[in-house]
Amino acid sequence: MPDITLTMIIVLCLVAAAAGWIDAVVGGGGLLLLPALLLGLPSHVPYTHALxxxxxxxxxxxxxxxxxxxxxxxxxVKVALRICLAAMAGAAAGALLAGSIPKEAMMPVIMVVLLLVAAFVIFRPSFGAVPVDGPVTRQRMIAAILLAGVGIGLYDGLLGPGTGTFLVLILTGLLRLDLLTASATAKIVNAGTNAGALVVFAFQGAVMWQLAALMAVFNLAGGQAGARMALKKGSGFVRMVLLTVVCALVLKLGWEQWA
Structure with missing residues (x-):
């Protein structure tokens, strides 16, 4: 473990708990966790080690x-696992490319997408309120595998923040799920993206295991609390948190890009 003060370790653990809660409800915990690691780790630690x-x-x-x-x-679960397998492959590819593509080049595109997402959710209050009846077509299933699996997996391996949020929106739109079910499905897919990227980063020696193990305990506790709260409060609560996280992502990325 690099030379980190006890105070910073405590802060990182608390941030990990908050990120776990956000991730469980609607995704986007990387909005907190990754910047905290980038700020908390010594300056000589490579960017890929934070990832x-x-x-x-x-x-x-x-x-x-x-x-x-x-x-x-x-x-x-069968649908979620199909997308999850594609996401693992996409995330592994993204992790291999991490560092080769300047993140500054991707930020404006991501911000535009997030703003469109926020506007859509605000002006379509019925979006994700209830599932749409009827079977999902083969075309929609393939689109979900490509977009939510390969596409978002690739993004998660490259950067990461907002992955869960993007997954929830794509799954709601393509598979016609309510927000609660989409959030639950996204967790399975997101576990796959994390696994695919982690294998690559571990092979590269870019994981600080002692620090990660400690923070993971708090992240797990936060995730369990968030999952139970989302199940209890339903899709309306998930929609509120979704809008909050999307707005926070836009502000954060805007600050990084132009401040």
Whole structure:
């Protein structure tokens, strides 16, 4: 473990708990966790080590939340696993490319997408309120595998923040799920993206395992609390948190890009 003060370790653990809660409800915990690691780790630690440690922490909380959701929410596990396998491959490819693509080049595109998402959710209050009846077509299923699996997996391996949020929106729109079920399904897929990227970062020696293990305990606790609260309060609560996280992501990325 690099030379980190006890105070900073405590701060990182508390941030990990908050990130776990956000991830479990609607995704976007990387909005807190990755910047905290980048700020808290010594300046000589490579960027990829922050990414790798972030994945090692996140996979614990995400997997725990996925198990909790799968037990109590109406999740189609077979569909979730199909997308999850594609996401693992996409995330592994993204992790291999991490550092080769300047993140500054991607930020404006991500911000535009997030603003469109926020506007859509605000002006379509019925979006994700209830599931749409009827079977999902083969075309929609393939689109979900490509977008939510390969596409978002690739993004998660490259950068990460907002992955769960993007997954919830894509799954709601393409598979016609309500927000609660989409959030539950996204946890299974997100566990796959974390696993795919983590394998690559671990092979590269870019994971600080001792710090990650400590933070993962808090991330798991936060994830369990968030999953139970989402199950209890339903899609309306998830929609409120979704809008909050999207707005926070836009502000954060805007600050990084132009401040």
């Amino acid at each position: 790798g440690t972030n994945k090692a922490v996140s996979i614990v909380g995400t997997t725990g939340a996925a198990v909790t959701f799968a037990r109590k929410a109406p999740v189609d």
